[in-house]
Every structure is written in C-alpha cells, then in structure tokens.
Amino acid sequence: MKALLIVDLQNDFCPGGKLAVPDGGKVVPVINQLLDKFPLVLASQDWHPVKTVHFDKWPVHCVRESEGAKLHPDLKRKKITKVFLKGTDNKDDGYSVFEATNDDLEGFLRGNNVEELYLTGLATEYCVKATAIDAVEKGFKVFVIREGVAGIKEEDVEKAVKEMESKGINYINYSSI
Template identity: 55%
Template sequence: MQRALLIVDVQNDFCPGGALAVPQGDQVVPVINRLLDRFPLVLSSQDWHPAQSRHFERWPVHCVQESQGAALHPDLQADAIQVRLYKGTGQADDGYSAFEATNLDLAQTLHQAQVDHLYIVGLATDYCVKATALDAIKAGFDTTVVLDAVAAVELTPGDGINALQAMSNAGVRLTHSSAL
C-alpha cells in the first residue's frame, strides 16, 4: 500500500488577483512544492466549468475551461503531477469534491494504485478541500489535510476553522508539512 498527494484547485482564479481569490491562496504553493518528492503518486484537481453554468448563480464566473483563470498557479511544479482530475464540467455540476471528477473515477484510480492514505492540500479549506476530504473518508481512505498547505475563502469569519473541525470530527487527520 502507498500514500498519495492530492492538490486541490491551486488555480489562478483562486489565488490573489483571480476571479474568486482565496486570501493568501498563493502562499500554499511553496509548501506544496516542498512536499511533491515525498509522494510516489501526485494528483491534482481543477475546477473546469463551462462558460454557462448554474454554479455561477452562486459564485462569480471562475475557472472557465481553457481559460487562464482555470490554469494551475504558474509557480506550482505541475510537472510532478501524474494524474489530473477535472470537476464541475457540466452546466449543472458544482464539482466541489475531487471525487466528483468527470474525466476519471478518483476512488478507482487510487485503489488501482494501491493507495491507502491520501494527503490533501490546496484551495479552499472551507469548500473543495473539505468536500474532498470528507468524500475520501467515505470512500475508505486514511485521509490527512496538511494545515500549512491549505487556505480558506472565509466568506463568513470562522468558515476555515469550522471546516477543519468538521473534517477532524469525520476522522480526517490534520498535520503540518514539517511532520511529513
């Protein structure tokens, strides 16, 4: 059995200057880059919305397929990513969790690679990281969120802390990169 690193939505539109920026979202990139060589399998998820999506009734237009905003952050060492997952690809598809990817089945991919422990990093703690971590637990994976490699949107103050508490209550481990 082995472990894998899943980078959730470290995309331009979720970083400062983007359409739906996470405050200091770009600060997770150096931490993630330092972790890459510690995992035999590195995956990433990306919001990949069509130009017309029900998702944009709730959120500003962001991460439209093939746009610069949908691209991974330019400082992320993307050449280390072996598997890319695209989510939110339908007109009525929110795609918060990487387990909702439409281009492949994440749970099946992890099982085929004999992954038993999934480490999650990325954006945003209170939405896509949380949804992905909770789905990982439901799918039977030991799951750890790396605290200094995630950042929250915080639409309401405390959303990030509340998300971490919900994940911990569900069985997700929380750690810092220095412990890996």
C-alpha cells in the same frame, strides 16, 4: 501507498484571480516542497462551462480553457501524474474531486494501491473539505496539510476543520510528514 492530491490550485483562486482566496498564493511553495515526499502526486482543476448553475452562487471563475482555470504558474508540475477535472457539468457544483468527470478518482487511487491520501490546495472550507469527506467515506485514511491549504473566511475554515476532524480526517502540520 500514499498520494498527495493538490486541490484546485488555479489562477482564479490565487491573488489577482476572479475568486481569489486570501493567502492562496502562499501555499504554492509549501506544496512544491511536498512533491518529492510522495510517490504519487495528483491534482484537480475546476473546469466549468461558460454557463452553469454554479455561477448562480459564485462569480464566474475557472471557465475551461481560460487563463483563470490554469494551474498556478509557480506550481512544479513534473511530479503530477494526473489531473482530474471537476465542475464540468452545467447542472452541478463539482466541489469534491471525487466528482471528476474525466476519470474515476476512487478507481485510480485503488488501482494504485493508495491507502493514505494527503490533501493540499484551495479552498479549505469548500473543495478541500468536500474531497476530504468523500475520501474518508470511501475508506481512505485522509490527512489535510495545514500549511498546504488556505481558505476564504477564517471562521468558516475553523468550522470546516472541526467537521473534518469529527469525521476522522487528520489536520496535520507539514513537519509531521
């Protein structure tokens, strides 16, 4: 079984948001086109408390219950089975969706017989990369969909892609799905 995981496609990471990813909004139509290709669709949200050590490194963003923490308004949510909340503790960053606190992502995937995990979302060199690395280390076959992700700095995205590929993560084009 294969699953699509939409990583942090939230208002604060899209144009006009508090920590906007350049071209972050461009992934939404691609992700919407992918939804029907997967029997299981999951999403994650940064869900930070008002005060967290995470904000020592980053501008305040995705504070739980805020408008910025909501999923992008154009994302078609009907196919999303479950949303995993991460970064909820005031002492951690919560980059990887495997750090979600409202449910166990690994257990959920295994309980649904998922062997292949396809990632989309924001930002390539942070939360997408951390999630992809954790997934491959847990034994999943991992694919990052090139047109379904966006990053902050192109040179950092290139480094992240090389690192992911070196760990056995497949960086693929939408057309190959």
